[in-house]
Amino acid sequence: MLREDYERLRWRCIRRGLLEVDLALTRFLDQGFAGLDDEEQQAFAELADMEDHDLWHLISGQAECDDPRLAPIVAMLRKS
Amino acid sequence: MSIPVLKFDAVIVGAGGAGLRSAIQLSEAGLKTAVLSKVFPTRSHTVAAQGGVAASLGNSEEDHWHWHMYDTVKGSDWLGDQDAIEFMCRKANEVVVELEHYGMPFDRTDNGKIYQRPFGGHMSNFGEKPVRRSCAAADRTGHAMLHAMYQRNVKANTQFFVEWMALDLIRDSEGAVVGVTAMEMETGQVVIFHTRATIFATGGAGRIYYSSTNAFINTGDGLGMAARAGIPLEDMEFWQFHPTGVAGAGVLITEGVRGEGGILRNSSKERFMERYAPNAKDLASRDVVSRAMATEIKEGRGCGAGKDYVLLDITHLDPATIMKRLPGIREISIQFAGVDPIKEPIPVVPTCHYQMGGIPTNYSGRVVIPQGGDLAVPVPGFYAGGECACASVHGANRLGTNSLLDLLVFGKSAGDSAVEDLKGGSAHRDLPADAAEKSLSRINALDNRKGGANVHETRLAMQRTMQDHAGVFRFGDMLKQGVSKILEVEKAARQMEIKDKSQVWNTARVEALEMENLIEVAKATMISAEARKESRGSHVRDDAADTPEFPNGRNDKEWLKHTLFFPQEGNKITYKPVNMKPLSVETIALKTRSY
Ligand SMILES: Cc1cc2nc3c(=O)[nH]c(=O)nc-3n(C[C@H](O)[C@H](O)[C@H](O)COP(=O)(O)OP(=O)(O)OC[C@H]3O[C@@H](n4cnc5c(N)ncnc54)[C@H](O)[C@@H]3O)c2cc1C
Numbered sequence: 258m259l260r261e262d263y264e265r266l267r268w269r270c271i272r273r274g275l276l277e278v279d280l281a282l283t284r285f286l287d288q289g290f291a292g293l294d295d296e297e298q299q300a301f302a303e304l305a306d307m308e309d310h311d312l313w314h315l316i317s318g319q320a321e322c323d324d325p326r327l328a329p330i331v332a333m334l335r336k337s
Numbered sequence: 338m339s340i341p342v343l344k345f346d347a348v349i350v351g352a353g354g355a356g357l358r359s360a361i362q363l364s365e366a367g368l369k370t371a372v373l374s375k376v377f378p379t380r381s382h383t384v385a386a387q388g389g390v391a392a393s394l395g396n397s398e399e400d401h402w403h404w405h406m407y408d409t410v411k412g413s414d415w416l417g418d419q420d421a422i423e424f425m426c427r428k429a430n431e432v433v434v435e436l437e438h439y440g441m442p443f444d445r446t447d448n449g450k451i452y453q454r455p456f457g458g459h460m461s462n463f464g465e466k467p468v469r470r471s472c473a474a475a476d477r478t479g480h481a482m483l484h485a486m487y488q489r490n491v492k493a494n495t496q497f498f499v500e501w502m503a504l505d506l507i508r509d510s511e512g513a514v515v516g517v518t519a520m521e522m523e524t525g526q527v528v529i530f531h532t533r534a535t536i537f538a539t540g541g542a543g544r545i546y547y548s549s550t551n552a553f554i555n556t557g558d559g560l561g562m563a564a565r566a567g568i569p570l571e572d573m574e575f576w577q578f579h580p581t582g583v584a585g586a587g588v589l590i591t592e593g594v595r596g597e598g599g600i601l602r603n604s605s606k607e608r609f610m611e612r613y614a615p616n617a618k619d620l621a622s623r624d625v626v627s628r629a630m631a632t633e634i635k636e637g638r639g640c641g642a643g644k645d646y647v648l649l650d651i652t653h654l655d656p657a658t659i660m661k662r663l664p665g666i667r668e669i670s671i672q673f674a675g676v677d678p679i680k681e682p683i684p685v686v687p688t689c690h691y692q693m694g695g696i697p698t699n700y701s702g703r704v705v706i707p708q709g710g711d712l713a714v715p716v717p718g719f720y721a722g723g724e725c726a727c728a729s730v731h732g733a734n735r736l737g738t739n740s741l742l743d744l745l746v747f748g749k750s751a752g753d754s755a756v757e758d759l760k761g762g763s764a765h766r767d768l769p770a771d772a773a774e775k776s777l778s779r780i781n782a783l784d785n786r787k788g789g790a791n792v793h794e795t796r797l798a799m800q801r802t803m804q805d806h807a808g809v810f811r812f813g814d815m816l817k818q819g820v821s822k823i824l825e826v827e828k829a830a831r832q833m834e835i836k837d838k839s840q841v842w843n844t845a846r847v848e849a850l851e852m853e854n855l856i857e858v859a860k861a862t863m864i865s866a867e868a869r870k871e872s873r874g875s876h877v878r879d880d881a882a883d884t885p886e887f888p889n890g891r892n893d894k895e896w897l898k899h900t901l902f903f904p905q906e907g908n909k910i911t912y913k914p915v916n917m918k919p920l921s922v923e924t925i926a927l928k929t930r931s932y
Contacts, residue, residue: 264842268500268522271844272376274384274480276552276588280673283553309384310480317668 258298266302275309281316281334289333300330340518340773341528344765345371345496347755348517348530350503350559351538353381354479355723355744355751357486358432359536359702361439362752364493368759371530372490373501373519375554375847379483382540382552383744386479388456389471390436390741392429396450397469400461402426403922405470407463409739410925413732414874414891416572416899418916419925421700421728425739425746427920432745433472439485442474457592457623458736458932471738482741502847503558504776506535506566506719507768513717515766517562518776522847525840527780529772533765534718534755537563537696537704538748541724542858543576546689546808547800550582550589559725561854563696564861565775568716569706569901569911571727572694573858574866574876577735578809580626582688584646586673590666590685594651595619597662601630602648602682603638609647622932624734624809627687628877631810634686641684648682687809691735692858693875694865695727697901702726702751707901712913718766720755722747729899732915733874783849789834792849799826799852799859807866813880816867823856823863830856861902868910871896874930888929897927 258266270282282305293301304312304327314320315331322331347363349356352374363370374381393400406426410417437443437451444452453469461468474481490497503519504527516532542557543549560570581590595601601619603609613629614621621629630647639645651659656679659667670678697713699705702720705713723744730743806819830852837845872881872890881890898912917924 260839261842264839264844265523268842268844268847269376272380272554273552274376274380274382274554276385276550276586277669277672279553280586280588308480309380310477317665317672319665319668 258295266305269305273309275313277313278309278316281313285334297330300326303327304330304334341526342531342768343371343528344531345369346532346759347371347534347536348373348532349536349538350517351381351540351723351725352378352497353538353540353723353744354383354482354486354741355748356536356538357483357490358745358748359538359720359722359752359755360490360495361486361493362749362756363534364490364495366756368756371496371498373498373503373530375500375502377499378487378497379480381483382554383479383483383741385552386741387473387476389454389473389478389738390433390482390745391456391459391470391736391738392433392472392742393426393470394430394433394451394453394472396446397453398461400468400470402429404461404463404468405429405459406919406922407925408458408460409730409736411464411928411930412458412734412736412739413730414734414930415893415897415927416575416729416732416873416915418700418729419919420916421730423919423922424700425728425730425742428746429742432742432749436482436485436745439489441481441485443472444474456737459738478741502850503562504779504850506562506568507772508566509766509769511717513766514719515768516772518773522842525843527773527776529768531765531768532718533759533763534720536751536755537721537725538723538744539725541692542855543689543692545799545803545855545859545862546576547804548582548584548686549587549689550579551587551689556851556855557725557858558851558854559696559721560861561857564857564904567905568696568704569903570694570858570861571697572729572732572865572900573861573902574869574900575693575733575874576689576862577691577693577875578623578627578687579690580623580630580687581649581685583669583673584641584684584686587688588669588673589688589690590649590669590683594649594663594666597651597658598654599649599651600653601626601685602650603633604640604644605638609633609638624875624877627809630687631808635810646684646686649685650682651678652680652682691740692724693727693729693731693733693735694900695725696721698722698726698728698747698751700728700747700750701754702747703754707911707913720751722751733876779850779853780846783833783835783846784838786832786834789832790829792833792835792845792852795826795829795833796852796855798829799823799856802826803859803862807863809877811866811876811878813878816863819863820867823860827856827860857904860904860908864908865900865902865910869896869900891930893927
């Protein structure tokens, strides 16, 4: 990912409406993100575009993700 | 260097509840209005509010604005201004019904009216018994509110500048506000917004504390900008703490957990609330529980390696009850405390939740400062509303659901005042020649400094200092030490270094600029808290204890007054009296606050 794209994504992960999402995404950026391939990074960026409550429900397991592209990333967010 | 200038009638800094509400007034009045936000509007922190918004609609049972006013004055421990409180409580029904018309999907009763539920501190008949006053949209009240108001603004042609950070307030030689400087994050470009009206709606600064329920975005930018421009900050010693935030993470664990039978325990597994509140025990009020927890930790009975938290134990509850009655709690605990609360207790600490103080305003949303003999002179062109402002309706302690009301009422009235002041189409005042100087030199310093302080470490030092020295329970000697410590941190914050020097999307730089705002708020809080030698509402000092002469440690003879902190004048503090005169009813007379 280009530096510029990464920094934009970073901002959209570290300044959320819900503290829960701030914490979960920041942790993932620091720990899991670098190990993703391009497509997976793109999928993560798509998740980061979701509304806070919906994303938190996915991360916390209160909702399931049925998009096969996004589901593996959601699984990693849960574990991390 | 020439800086681009964008001309608007009004700029609103902040697109949370308060900013969006103001913008509706201005845009619908036909004024050319810009709204700046660090994030997409519906990602503002208002989205986190679940409990609801207070209004004495009386849909479920009899209610009256005057009862709501009484509760708010009492909740504020009599530090709230009674004119502003009457204004807010009387306007509540109007602003809630307007919101309904904007499309807010409130929960409804069977006959189609807005459903209302009870909430702590809200009573009928002047404190007699709990009343149903809170209006909510399931558990997404704040979210629904932002969406309804954002759509309304889009229709009214409000211009949004998203992922823009306002940097400094611009005042001319007469002190009037003529706009702000702001940076577009995507390009790093600094721009001047030249305006006839500037409204701050930048939200709270809960991130000054190590443990905070607030999202990372709450860095007090509006307060920092105001402080740097010579505007005093009011009542900054008053912060509301929630007893149960997850230790380390801050995420709020709702009161409902103790309601379902959760028990607080110290390092020897003792149910310590039995000593502090023999009857209510773990269900005592927020401030009592928070202080008991702080005392346990201070006296060495905290848990963990640092002995710095206590445990919230629900392991004795039936797992089915936990899953059914406390949805989301198990998930929060697993994610952020690393424990499954069905098997192990949750580490918790009293956690900073809400900022009662802020930029001083009157109830019309105009920013007011002392000048000559007058203690509340409006600053021409400057308005504020929401958590960044101090009207003051929350005084020393806010009631739940009153802050969403605050941002609707004062967001609207700030907008209305600006519309009124701009009537007749007066021209823009001239920009001072050095309008962008302050901002540019701050950015230059960050870009050029080598061997300076690390931003992350400086922020951590500030947060630790605030948590240890100006937490939920305060001690004279700790506050004194806290003042010297925070002034040390301030020195570091003035000498920060960033490694990334890029122009485009430089988030390290943005974080450093936020830190320069946080430190202003932290300093104001510590110095104001040290100076106030009484206990009142959320400000509780060990050396101002409960005595017959001063019940709860509150000293109305000397301290029934608002703090004004002037960082630009050698950290000077002055005081101004509380407005005890409501607009139309009789004064709600001083009384000991007890529930
Ligand atoms: C977990 C939680 C639950 C809560 N629940 C309730 C509740 O149920 N009921 C209730 O009444 N209150 C509740 N509160 C309090 C209430 O949510 C807040 O006080 C309120 O939402 C603040 O709204 P605001 O419009 O003032 O600021 P915010 O919603 O925080 O918005 C601030 C805006 O300012 C922008 N901004 C800030 N700085 C800058 C800058 N430098 N440049 C550009 N833009 C900037 C941000 O991008 C954002 O758009 C809760 C608080 C928390 C933390």
